[in-house]
Amino acid sequence: MTEKSTNQPINQSVLTVPNPAALVTVACELITAAAAVGIAQRGFAAIALSGGSTPLPVYAALAADPDIDWRRWRIFWGDERTVGPDHPESNYGAAKAVLLDHLPKPGPLVMRLAGEAEPDAAALAYEKILHQLVPPRPEDPRRLPAFDLILLGMGGDGHTASLFPHTAALAETERLVTANFVPKLATTRLTFTYPLINAARRVLFLVSGAGKADVLEAVLHGPRRVEEYPSQGVAPGNGTLTWLIEK
Numbered sequence: 001m002t003e004k005s006t007n008q009p010i011n012q013s014v015l016t017v018p019n020p021a022a023l024v025t026v027a028c029e030l031i032t033a034a035a036a037v038g039i040a041q042r043g044f045a046a047i048a049l050s051g052g053s054t055p056l057p058v059y060a061a062l063a064a065d066p067d068i069d070w071r072r073w074r075i076f077w078g079d080e081r082t083v084g085p086d087h088p089e090s091n092y093g094a095a096k097a098v099l100l101d102h103l104p105k106p107g108p109l110v111m112r113l114a115g116e117a118e119p120d121a122a123a124l125a126y127e128k129i130l131h132q133l134v135p136p137r138p139e140d141p142r143r144l145p146a147f148d149l150i151l152l153g154m155g156g157d158g159h160t161a162s163l164f165p166h167t168a169a170l171a172e173t174e175r176l177v178t179a180n181f182v183p184k185l186a187t188t189r190l191t192f193t194y195p196l197i198n199a200a201r202r203v204l205f206l207v208s209g210a211g212k213a214d215v216l217e218a219v220l221h222g223p224r225r226v227e228e229y230p231s232q233g234v235a236p237g238n239g240t241l242t243w244l245i246e247k
């Protein structure tokens, strides 16, 4: 595993691993370490899962970890498709199949984004839940819910969560969760916005797939063009940002 800094804030680092198995191992270490800090400091860990395929083997490995006290975890999603939980496109459904269905009971508190509901109402309802279940940093005047860890992926177009290039949600500065119409997908997605993501104590990107190499280089080392590469908008002001990249 190699680590190098990037031309971003000092609290950002890039870890590169040689293969998918190493990505799973290191991701589990980083995720469980972040959870342990939250549990030690606040009695529980607030973790937001990412959608997509990259994290699924990581979720399966976490489910098999006998040392995790799931009763201390509060699990959320950083974005969701506007479909029901049983739909093949559901991020919740994908995580349920490899993680949630394999956990001991009593287990974590799981708060699903209601993709089947009217999108604006679902986003607002989720935002209210976050204010109730994810405490802010004591020093934050905006009282933004501060996740112990927000897991993110990056798409081949540089999107993250459901913050796609040139979409309205990129400009959102007040709402923490919003319904974002994505023209290129001709659908609305529910997504965390930058104010919420950047209030996190830790953000971890998991990136794999050779086809993303050029975009990743542009995101990490190119000029700042958030509209083009929304992943560049992730910069937790008081948190750490780690990119875990599988070559």
Ligand code: 6PG
Binding pocket: 050, 051, 052, 053, 054, 055, 079, 080, 081, 091, 152, 153, 154, 155, 156, 159, 160, 161, 162, 209
């Ligand atoms: C989603 C995800 C999305 C994902 C990236 C990468 O809802 O699709 O949240 O942001 O993380 O598209 O997806 P892969 O891991 O499948 O490459």
